[in-house]
Amino acid sequence: MLTDTTLTTTDSVDPAGDNPQADPRPHLAGNSANRPANGPANGPTVARTEAATKVYGAGETKVTALDAVSVAIPAGEFTAIMGPSGSGKSTLMHCLAGLDTLTSGRVFLDDVELSSLSDRKLTKLRRDRIGFVFQAFNLLPTLTALENITLPMDLAGRKPDQAWLDQVVRVVGLGTRLGHRPSELSGGQQQRVAVARALASKPAVIFADEPTGNLDRNSGIEVLKFLRSAVDDLGQSIVMVTHDPYAASYADATLTLSDGRIISHERAVA
Numbered sequence: 001m002l003t004d005t006t007l008t009t010t011d012s013v014d015p016a017g018d019n020p021q022a023d024p025r026p027h028l029a030g031n032s033a034n035r036p037a038n039g040p041a042n043g044p045t046v047a048r049t050e051a052a053t054k055v056y057g058a059g060e061t062k063v064t065a066l067d068a069v070s071v072a073i074p075a076g077e078f079t080a081i082m083g084p085s086g087s088g089k090s091t092l093m094h095c096l097a098g099l100d101t102l103t104s105g106r107v108f109l110d111d112v113e114l115s116s117l118s119d120r121k122l123t124k125l126r127r128d129r130i131g132f133v134f135q136a137f138n139l140l141p142t143l144t145a146l147e148n149i150t151l152p153m154d155l156a157g158r159k160p161d162q163a164w165l166d167q168v169v170r171v172v173g174l175g176t177r178l179g180h181r182p183s184e185l186s187g188g189q190q191q192r193v194a195v196a197r198a199l200a201s202k203p204a205v206i207f208a209d210e211p212t213g214n215l216d217r218n219s220g221i222e223v224l225k226f227l228r229s230a231v232d233d234l235g236q237s238i239v240m241v242t243h244d245p246y247a248a249s250y251a252d253a254t255l256t257l258s259d260g261r262i263i264s265h266e267r268a269v270a
């Protein structure tokens with residue numbers, strides 16, 4: 001992986017990369033003013049669970065990964081899911097995203113109950129309505145950054161909304177590096193490409209599992225700023241699993257899990 005120290009000066013539009021030391025977190029200034037300091041927002045939700053329970057195994061090896069979790073994820077916000085290792089963060093995210101099924105309880109995405117869908121419809125909903133970002137960037141090494149961003153839509157035979165794609169490409173701030181392959185990009189830039197890829201199909205919600213887990217601090221900040229601007233500038237809804245309180249500080253609200261239960265749901269306050 002190349003570490004190119006000239007990146008921030010050569011990228012003409014680079015909201016995610018400028019001065020990574022600064023921590024403006026603009027959402028704390030105005031965005032949260034008319035909301036309660038604690039608890040979920042009262043506005044529309046993009047996803048929710050009702051008494052979501054997930055049990056793995058049986059008998060002595062039985063693990064209750066989720067224990068009757070009821071939670072609403074607000075639309076147009078950045079929600080962080082925190083908690084110690086093994087507390088159920090990934091399980092909750094996978095169940096919200098239709099990648100895993102519940103033992104009991106219900107999950108709704110866009111007000112559609114996921115367990116009511118056939119496999120085919122669930123696959124289509126995941127493809128059309130959900131974006132994913134993982135700790136490993138999962139970019140294809142032989143494709144350019146821009147080709148990686150449009151690949152899922154190309155594979156699905158969907159024409160991207162060009163105005164939206166132009167906006168995503170502007171906000172990702174890679175400038176001329178859009179024509180570069182992943183090996184020619186820094187870790188932070190590669191993860192920004194992965195976020196832009198998730199944004200390209202204009203999903204209802206993006207789920208990111210430890211998206212900064214493989215990055216050094218400054219690259220992590222670069223990605224967090226991009227996630228933040230996807231919410232503030234593009235209206236995207238984002239759910240991010242992290243065990244890093246600093247990463248969670250970029251979110252509008254933080255859900256904390258412990259032993260498969262939500263122990264707090266706090267809104268960021270200025």
Ligand SMILES: Nc1ncnc2c1ncn2[C@@H]1O[C@H](COP(=O)(O)OP(=O)(O)O)[C@@H](O)[C@H]1O
Binds near residue numbers: 083
């Ligand atoms: N496929 C699985 N089979 C058995 N146990 C699992 C499986 N996936 C997760 N678990 C268990 O469920 C609990 C929650 O796991 P997970 O959601 O991965 O936690 P986190 O992401 O917070 O680290 C843990 O005790 C874990 O060992």
Ligand SMILES: [Mg+2]
Binds near residue numbers: 089
């Ligand atoms: Mg996990």
